[in-house]
Amino acid sequence: MAASLRELRQRRQSVTSTKKITQAMELIAASKVIRAQQSARRAAPYTQELTSAVAAAAVALPGQIDHPLINPVPQVRRVALLMITSDRGMNGAYSSNVIKAAARMRKRLESQGIEVYRYAVGRKIIQYNTFRSLPMVATWEGFSDSPTYAHAHEIADRLMADFLKPYEEGGVDEIHAVYTRMESMLTQTPTVRRLLPLEVVKASATDATPTVEYTPQYSFEPDPETVLDSLMPLYIRSRVWFYLLQSAASQLASQQRAMKSATDNANQLIETLTRQANQARQAEITQEITEIVGGASALAESS
């Protein structure tokens, strides 16, 4: 009985220290998620300016735009899947949701006879693929909760290079990205988006710039084609940058939630264990009293 009491107390101790850790992680995630959301907001003006500039350049070009990053490939044979997960666990289902969404996408593509190349961001997906010995074309890790533009730059340039490579040399025909969209602190949805080739819809491109009351007749330096040419890579980078920022914010929000429920669970466990320990202590005392009373009455009877 005494051993059981000690055991219960030990377990309570260990749950208490776990709770301290999860509570600390919850607070850290809470402060980081605010910072992540702020940097996502700060990146917005860049994306906006870029989008309206791309729209302006597209409008200025007469007829169908002919650009390698825009033209769809008639026969899609190989697709790159960029998957963005976290580096560490403790985020609830964050990484596995992305992995599941990516697996669904891959199945769909493979059922159409399209080959899928994997591009992995975040240690979780890398471990997942390595464990199953699934081949990956390129991997990046170590910045899942605080990405910088330089990371987005590197990833985007690699993707663009592979996209522009001919099929025979290992190039891909389309690039899809699986990231987690931050809808609110409570909802984060894994999302699949086509990154390349870009879809340029001319009509909606002009509608997309309501901040300018009119679409001015821009003059271009040196000319619309060159401007569009140099805007395209910037635009792709800013897309990837957007995905990374959204994923980082989602990851932290998810972590905060997971750690909050872990702390709640720990509290519940501590309560139960305390009750059990108290009960065990009571039982022990009762037993001792019974033994003493029993012993005393036995003595009294024998004398």
Place this chain on the structure above:
Amino acid sequence: MALPDSLLRVEVVSADGVIWEGEAESVIARTTEGDIGILPNHEPLLAVLVPSAAEVLSSEGNREIVALDGGFLSVAGNRVAILSGYAKMAQEITLADAEVELAEATKNLEAGHNDETTKHHFDRATAQVKAAHRMAGRH
């Protein structure tokens, strides 16, 4: 536009956010075709920039210098936007740091890493050194 006709509304935007905004009398930047000066009531323009140091003469009379790693410039209705992924204000750059960066980038380039990233790094460092020099020359 609610702005007075004699001023430009300038925004310098990097991927990390708006790094400078305010009213200005003129903007000087280097495009692929050469230096360009923007004064109020300039016609709408989209221009591709090369890695360089751009200058904004603010309405308070300050000469703001910003290091750009390329990007582009858009002018519409007295609104000027300078976009560059790694844009950095010159006062935030120390010449020593920029020169270390440049030396590193040069070393990489000479070591035969002739890829896009290294070139970009070199361009960026060059622009920052230029901006820092100009900043130092101002005082």
